[in-house]
Amino acid sequence: MNTHSARSTFTRVRSFVARRALTAAATLAVLGVCTFAAGVEGCGGTTGLRRVSFSMRVGGYERSPGPYTFETRTGWSVTLTEARGAIGPVYFNTIAPLETSRATVPRAPASRRAFDVRRLLLPLAHADSGSHFGAGRIVAEINEQREFDLLDPTLVAFDRPAAGVDEPVRTAELWFYNRATLRDSALRVAGTATRGDRTVRFSGAFAIDPAAATQEQPLDALRQVRGIPLELIPDEESSVELRVDLRPCFANADFSELLASAPGRDGARSFTRRDNVGAGFEAGVRATSGTWRFRVAPKAQAR
Amino acid sequence: MLCVACCCFGARVHGQQRPRSAPTSAHGERSEERAPEQGVRVRGNPAPPPRAASDTPITIGRLGDIPRANAADLLRLAPGIFLTNGLGEGHAEQVFLRGFDARLGQDLEFTYEGVPINEPAHPHSHGYADTHSIIPEVVDQLRVLEGPFDPRQGDFAVAGSAQYALRVRERGARLQYRFGMFNTHRLVGVLAPEGEAPSTFVAAELARSDGYGQNRSYERATGNAGYERRFGNVTLRGIVTSYLTRYGSAGVLREDDVRAGRVGFFDTYDATQGGDVSRHGIGLTLDGGTFGATLWGTYRTFRLRENFTGFLLDRQRAGQSPHEQRGDAIEQTSSSVDLGLRAYGRLRATFNQRPQTLEFGFYGRFVHADNSQRRMRFGTNIPYATDFEFTPDLANAAIYVDADLKPLSWLSIRGGVRLDGFHYNVLDRCATRGTYVRGAPLDTECPSADRAGYRNPETRRTASGLLAQPRVTVIFGPWSGLSFALAYGSGARSADATYLGDGERAPFSPTQAAEAGLVFTRDRGGWSLSARALGYLTHVERDLVFDEAQGRNSIANGTTRYGGLAAMRATNRWLDVGMHVTYARATFDDNGLLVPYVPPLVARLDASVLVPLPLKIRERHLTMSAGVGASLIGQRALPLSEKAPAIFVADAQLSLRWTHVELGVFCTNVFDAQYAWAQYNYVSDFRGQEFPTRVASRHFTAAPPRNVGVSLTVHIGTGAARHGAAERGAATPGPTQSRSSGASAPSAGQQP
Incomplete structure (x- = not known):
């Protein structure tokens, strides 16, 4: 070339x-x-996930009209004449439910703790050593407190919808703050208990006591009931219902212990955390199953 | 034949006045280095040969007249760069570049005159790059290489690198005072002795402001000085920087609080936020053409107080006495010493009558730091917990070989390989934080016991790692000013000492980058034009994302980016225009979701005109200069599939000069756009609501509103004395010519 x-x-x-x-x-x-x-x-x-809001309603458990009467395992027939509560805020968590956890198991009165044979033989299992079984992740919340009649099965809605993202929810958290209208408590009940020929008028409350906060159970832990099962993938049409069933709170109550205390001006005897009725009531309120029952309403019903 | 040649690249400069803006020629070589007019031959190095179509050597020139907040702001002249800074005037800018959220420098290697700026093992962000120690008036050129395509690029060159060249071409003295809204004052003086090289200067800056909105005041003092001396074929350059500042920071705001009117757009939750920074550095460069070295030493102190989450993280923990949430404000402190050397030796040969170059280089850096992070009670400077307290010693040694081959007149092959070695020696002075043994005293931050008994709370961790990074560039052309460039490179970010375990093989964040593009340059009819268009693809194996709970970055999954850009710059005696537009798409590898916060589109226009007016006073023309800069940022993807509104911001300035005196007015954010600078999505609780909120919510830092001010500049020197004396067409303010070319590279090994 x-x-x-x-x-x-x-x-x-x-x-x-x-x-x-x-x-x-x-x-x-x-x-x-x-x-x-x-x-x-x-x-x-997209960057994944979307913001959603959904409604939530709360009410007493569904029952036939008439007095709120039930039998306890201890043979007492209890009729609740008053039950009002204030619930909220409510948080929706991604973490799976666990039957019990250190933070949510109420502490029995010290005098009884030593005789809890089950606790000695089968210590509670915890996923971690923290205040709960893991933090999980809150993906929705209702930042509001709602007062309602726990005896009325009619569902009442929170004023504000739950706000969050469309990530699967496995459990819910209820937080309690004392309310002036409930005489500085979060839940207040009154009623009568009858066994044989003995009838006890009683009243009591579940209140958050800041003085009860300890290193192991700080105030925030006292306020909350965590790990209540709820399977939900939130979307704009979701509607969550919470039914409150107070029967488990008195399931093991022996009201005869209240007879040792003096009645109040209204003739009712007050239960406290120190007696078995009050301890059982608080245990029931703090239990993750039994008292609190979440349900996702069918879409058509929600609309 | 391989022979060692000395200073084959003799450079020439114009022997008389020329426009302040030195136009770029083919692929970045500056015209004054290759177009002698007066035959004044001086020695000096040419601009570095381009490594990719995105290799952008930016001569600031008259575009420096457009209002700029600081030296980092000059980066906006480079294609695809978007800056935010919502955490205070003394806080490093967050940089977005071609789909990268480079945060505070983690993905962009910053240097000035060869001295590294990124701080490894920084408590606020690994690779934290605070460029505020550079006075923008002394930045002559900025080379932005948007990818790891040059073997000289080192740690943090994941998205690329930015190299500041500090020189003053307008010789004489200049004193400027600026006064603006929010009681903003800035005084800057630049002294550049006539007859000396552009690298010889002294500059100082004092500034203070009450800041816009709440808690954004600042005070700062900065000094830069450079000196250049030539000994035969060898040039010695020195650079000294000193900088200190104290600034307030408004921090983040929740969008829902602003919408509800609980706080104002420019308010703050916590007025104790802010920082104190000092930075003192020295760099010495010896440049002999075929060999060279840069030595540097930097001492830095850093203190930052910020609160991203309000009252959320201070949960009751084992070993703590009962407490409420005390506040999540964190105080990060660091003091560090940074010593290093980079050096090169170059072999030159001629093949086929074309110069061929082979370069060997060495890079060594040692950083000793003392870092801590503490939690503060809200609204106070009282710490109540220690998050970490450690002393990292980080050593980085690298060697590289780089070839610059030109086998054919229209073909250039450049590239080589860089081998990096990292060694970490970290003394954790509080390794037992969070450990609590039942019965031990409460509230002991670094206990001297664990379940096994007594232990010293200190623990030492060492780790090391090696990394090879090949880089190659192939350039076809130029044909009539048009070149086509292909580039591939691998870059990496070193491991963050905070996360290393003992004996761990230090993980890197390797990056693979490739791009292809066209570059066109032409000088004709008094115009100098350069334009480029390219496409790119980048993959990062392990990215870093910001963790608000920790107040710093944490490791995330791999990400991929692709896109394209177009840029141009046109310059003549009276006009200087630069514009660019960049498209980027960044996704996570595992789920294909978009990387949040990354702007898909960044467009920028900078234009400056300098014209003599037909008005003379005492036989001297009045000259007018005007400039405008405008940025358009496309809708950024935000978490939860939302988008941030597009942003359009414009800045402008106008000034009149008569001989020594120049009076100006400037305006930033001309249209007073109210927009969020940085945006985040996370859980916080600033107690703006009745009950604690625990769902992730949108947060932002507010960008500055419109600011209008005036400036008075006094120019002193023979160049200033001649200003306006010539006829209209030549009345541009010409600098007194420096003694040598001054076109030399910022550092040995940094730019050949």
Whole structure:
């Protein structure tokens, strides 16, 4: 190949490459204009999950009309005449439910703890040594307190919807704050208990006592009932119902212990955390199953 | 034949006045280095050969007249860069670049005159890069390489690197006072002795402001000085920087609180937030053309107080006496010493009558730091818990080989491989934090016992790692000013000492990057034009994402980015225009979701005109300069599939100059756009609501509102004395020519 031929070949190659380069430049320019528009709009793709809000209603457990009467395992027939509570805020967690945890198991009165044979033989298992079985992740919440009649099965809605993201919920958390209208308590009940010829008028409350906070059970832990089972993938049409059943709170109550205390001006005897009725009531309130029953309402019903 | 040549790249400069903006030529070589007009031959190094189509050497020139907050702000001249800074005037800028959320420097290697700025093992962010020690008036050139394509690029060059060249071309002296809204004052003086090289100067800055909104005041003092001396073929350059500041920070606000009117857009939750920073550095560069070295030493102190979560994280823990939430404010402190050396030796040969170069380089860096992070009671400076307290010693040694081959007139092949070694020696002075043995005294932060009995609360951890990073560039052309470049490179970010375990093989965050693009440059009819368009693809194996609970970054999954950009700059005697637009798409590898906060579109226009007015006073023309800068940021993807509104912000300035005196007015955020700078999505509780909120919520830091101010500048020197004396067409303010080219690279090994 002579020099002229080589130069000619090189010139052709060069012009070919230059043409290709210009074509590429034009293509890039067109692509640039297209992507500019796309970029301004930021279209295409998401970062995952979406914000949702859904409703929640709360009420007493469903029962036939009439007095709120039930039998306890100890043979007492209990009729609740008053039961009001204030629930909230409510948090929805991704963590799976666990039957019990250190934070949610109420502490029995010290005088009885030593005789709890089951506790000695089968210590409670904990997923970690913290205040709960793991923090999980809160994906929705109702940042509001709602007072309602626990005896009335009619569901009442929270004023504000739950706000969160569409991530699966496995459990719910109820937090309690004392309320002035409930005489500085979160739940207040009154009623009568009858066994044989003995009738006991009683009243009592579940209240958050800041003075009861300890290193192991700080105030926030005292306020909350964590790990209540709820299977929910929230969306805008979701509606969650919470039914409150107070029967488990008195399941093991022996009201005869209250007879040792003096009745109040209204003739009712008050239970406290120090007697078996009060301890059982608080245990029931703090239990993750039994008292609190969540249910996801069918979509049509929710609408 | 391989022979060692000395200073084959003789450079020439214009022998008389020229526009302040030195136009770029083919692929970045500056025209004054290759276009002698007066035959004044001086020695100096040319601009570094380009490594990719995105290799952007930016001569600041007249675009420096557009209002800039600081030296980091100059980065916006580079394609695809978007900056935010919502945590205070003394806080490093958050950098977004081509789909990267480079945070505070974790993915972008910053240097000035070869001195590294990124701080490894920094308590606030690994790779924290605070460029505020650089006075923007002395930044002559900025080279932004948007990818790991050059073997000289080191740690943190994941998304690329930014190299500041500090020089002053306008010789003489300049004293400027600025006064703006929010009681903002800034005084800056630059002294550049006439007849000396551009690298010889002294500059100082004092600034203070009450800041916009609440708790954004600041005070700072900065000094930069450079000196250049030539000994035969060898050039010695020195640079000294000193900087200190104290600043307030408004921190983040919850969007729902702002919407509900509980706080104002420019308010703060915690007025104790802010920081104190000092940074003092020295760099010495010896440059002999075929060999060179840069030595540096930097001493830094850092203190930052911030509160991202309010009252959320202070849960009751074992070993603590009962307490309520005391507040999540954290105080991060660090003092560090940074010593290093980079050096190179270069072999040159001629093949086929074309110069071929082979370079060997060495990089060594040692950083000793003393870091801590403590939790503070809300609204106070009283610490109640220690998150960490450790002393890392980090050593980084690297060697590289880089070839610059030109086998054909239209083909250049550049590249090589870089081998990095890292060694970590971390003394954790509170390794027992969180440990509690029943019966032990409460509230002991670093107990001297664990379940096995007594133990010393200190623990030492060492780790090391090696990494090879190949990089290669192939350039076809130029043909009539048009070049086509292909580039591939592997970069990495070193491991964060905070997370290393003893004996661990230090993990890196390797990056694979590739790009292809066209570059066009031409000088004609008094115009200098450069334009580029390219596409890119980048993959990061382990990314870092911001963890608000820790107040710092934590490791996340791999990510992939792709996109394209187009940029151009046109310059003549009276006009300087630069514009660029970049599209980026960044997704996580495991689920294909978008990487949040990354702007898909960044567009920027900078334009400056300098014209003599037909008005003379005492035979001197009045000259007018005007500049405008505008940024458009596309809708950013936010967590929960939401989008942040697009942002459009414009800045402008106008000034009149008569001989020595220049009077100006400037305005930033001309349209007073109210927008969020940084945005986050996480759980916080600032007690703005009746009960604790525990669902992730949108947070933001407020960008500055409109600021209008005036400036008075006094120019002193023979160049200033001549200003406006020539005829209209030549009345641009020309600098007194420096003695040598000054076009030399910022550092040995950094730019050949």
